Amino acid sequence: MGIRSRVSGGTTGISVLTVASLGAGIWLIATGAQTTAPPQPSTAQAFGARAVAPHGAGAGAGDAAAPLPAARPLRVTVPAAGIDAPLTALRLDAHGTLQAPPVRPGNLAGWYRGGTAPGARGTALIAGHVDTDEGPAAFHDLGSLKKRSTVEVRRADGRTAVFSVDAVEVYRGDDFPDAKVYGPSRRAELRLITCGGGFDGQRHAYRGNVVVFAHLTGSG
Template sequence: MGPVGAGVVAMCLGAALIVNGAGAADPPPQPGEARVYPDEPRPAPNDPPPLAPLASAAPIRVRIPAISVDAPLTGLGLEDGGRLAAPPDDEVNLAGWYRSGTAPGAGGTAIVAGHVDTREGPAVFYHLGELHRGNTVEVDRADGDTAIFTVDAIEVYRAEQFPDRRVYGAAKGAELRLITCGAGFDRAEQRYLGNVVAFAHLTGLVPGRHTS
């Protein structure tokens, strides 16, 4: 899916709500131990079965009902060193997908990233750490269909311990990773210490759901 790596996502360097914004006493939620899975994330026996991968089509919108996310998607590239670039920080309700990799719903590992906050306040993935196994993620695609993913795990990593292969590695089915900043905040360096990552797999398709 391309040479994404180098641990921390580039957007974790910069503004932070817990220092500069209205939520100084309310840092973004982080996944608890009950939502972290030490083995490779995979569907549990009672989870919806995986759906066969779809033909590739660019994603245009992502919705996560459990945390009230409903946001357009923009394409993202890589910065020097292979880090995933961040979506523009002047639009708090905007997420991005790695356009040189797998499109969500196609076979492989698709990457969607969003800011946790900006200097203006909470951003699109501020509540990503509140997700639970079994929550759903809906991705509208340019072909008019909506791909439905089910969350398998929600994990948090320090930058120096970021498992590139686990997060970005190739997959036989249609997998999705949602990524934002987390793992604590360094006030001296004004940056988050790592990332929150949600793992999900394709479980449904709504044909012709949207026309935009």
């Protein structure tokens, strides 16, 4: 299941974006979804009714670090979710859809090179498969993340951008909040995205997407 919307963004940010399918689900049918379904975030990990909207004013705004100069990201690491994935650049196809990372190797994620580089000012996007026809993929356990978990992005300039998770939310494909996820930011923010929301065995597709919201807190 992908995100169904249109592209309307530039090099400094993403406002509305369509992402190609980030999960196959074939192996769920073959092995049984009861034991192999990817974890989904609880409501406790969402922003909550009292939380201020993201984009520079969300949870943890007080510890936000100054944005870094733009640099190509090489690898994303999320220890709490067992993620350690090399990054490839993702582009838009002729229909304005962000291409998904290749399904092989399975431990591969991608960053939207037409948007913000992770660590720079704005909203950066990293997408990864939850599974392939061979089994769990790079972002299979993304939905298990909790607030204040750490995300690290190693960059080509030798620095590592360190982010803190503000929230982890799941959205149905027909109710995806484009502005909330992709809107411009006054600080350096990051979105990690994959398929989620449960698997529809009849349609052979995930019902929505898991999105991790994070902001830059430091660099190494």
